[in-house]
Amino acid sequence: MTLSLGFSPCPNDCFMFDAIVNKRIDLEGLEFTERLADVEALNTSAFAGEADVTKLSYHAYAYCIGSYVLLDAGSALGRNCGPLLISKRSITSDEVATGTLSIAIPGKFTTANFLLGLAFPRAQNKTALLFSEIEPALLNDRFDAGLIIHENRFTYEAKGLKKIIDLGEYWESETGAPIPLGGIVIKRSLPDEIKQRVNRVLRRSVEYAFAHRTASLDYVRAHAQEMSNEVMYKHIDLYVNEFSVDLGPEGRRAVELLFEKAAETGIIPPANSALFLG
Numbered sequence: 001m002t003l004s005l006g007f008s009p010c011p012n013d014c015f016m017f018d019a020i021v022n023k024r025i026d027l028e029g030l031e032f033t034e035r036l037a038d039v040e041a042l043n044t045s046a047f048a049g050e051a052d053v054t055k056l057s058y059h060a061y062a063y064c065i066g067s068y069v070l071l072d073a074g075s076a077l078g079r080n081c082g083p084l085l086i087s088k089r090s091i092t093s094d095e096v097a098t099g100t101l102s103i104a105i106p107g108k109f110t111t112a113n114f115l116l117g118l119a120f121p122r123a124q125n126k127t128a129l130l131f132s133e134i135e136p137a138l139l140n141d142r143f144d145a146g147l148i149i150h151e152n153r154f155t156y157e158a159k160g161l162k163k164i165i166d167l168g169e170y171w172e173s174e175t176g177a178p179i180p181l182g183g184i185v186i187k188r189s190l191p192d193e194i195k196q197r198v199n200r201v202l203r204r205s206v207e208y209a210f211a212h213r214t215a216s217l218d219y220v221r222a223h224a225q226e227m228s229n230e231v232m233y234k235h236i237d238l239y240v241n242e243f244s245v246d247l248g249p250e251g252r253r254a255v256e257l258l259f260e261k262a263a264e265t266g267i268i269p270p271a272n273s274a275l276f277l278g
Helices: 011-021 039-047 093-097 111-119 131-139 150-154 167-175 192-211 217-223 229-239 248-265
Strands: 002-007 031-036 053-057 068-070 076-078 084-087 103-105 126-128 145-148 162-166 179-187
Touching (some): 002 011, 002 039, 011 192, 011 217, 011 229, 039 053, 053 111, 076 229, 076 248, 093 162, 103 131, 111 167, 111 179, 111 248, 131 145, 131 150, 150 229, 162 167, 167 248, 179 192, 179 248, 217 229
Parallel strands (some): 002 031, 103 126
Antiparallel strands (some): 053 179, 068 179, 076 179, 084 145, 084 162
């Protein structure tokens, strides 16, 4: 059986999926045709039901939960890895809370934007940009603040930009839970046996990546743009961890908390389908 597979070109995703793409593991008879795209493009693709299996933001999952179900393997959850709100000039959280600032965000349906809405409900003057365009936009004074994700958390200080707030720390202080950023979902319409098989294959791919850390280097490097190896591996270490192998009870609870808090505040619609693979 051949399944379409969507994930981002970011180091953490390429690290996790390398063993599948390059057939380093037992795929249990499955074939995959991969499509690499920015996370917000993947979110939009999921809304249209284009991929059989895809990475998406946890925020976006709320809007396609009727069509997809979350796998236990492949998620990006963790501590001290949340999105950062940054600026060129010094800005306080109180200033953000007034809602008067213009803010560049990496996509309406990213978990980063969800967290921004949770922390600063009045901050609605937002413009979506490709995540890699946010730092240059701030340096060119196009926006007061910017919400950064991925490897930009390792580069902004060197460019003279300043942190306003770490929204991952905000989430952790509010909940005590790791922050759910992105997950891997599969179409609910597929047979349960196929869903379980994909979950096993994905878990095997992540475990292989951990056990053979340099095996994926060429594949990760090919999609890492001008990133240094140091930043590349910092990125991987930040977003790929035990929750990527299996959400487990703590990871599942963190996802449930995110959905509960978001539904309470009206940021997302209530979930009417089971969040997790049975």
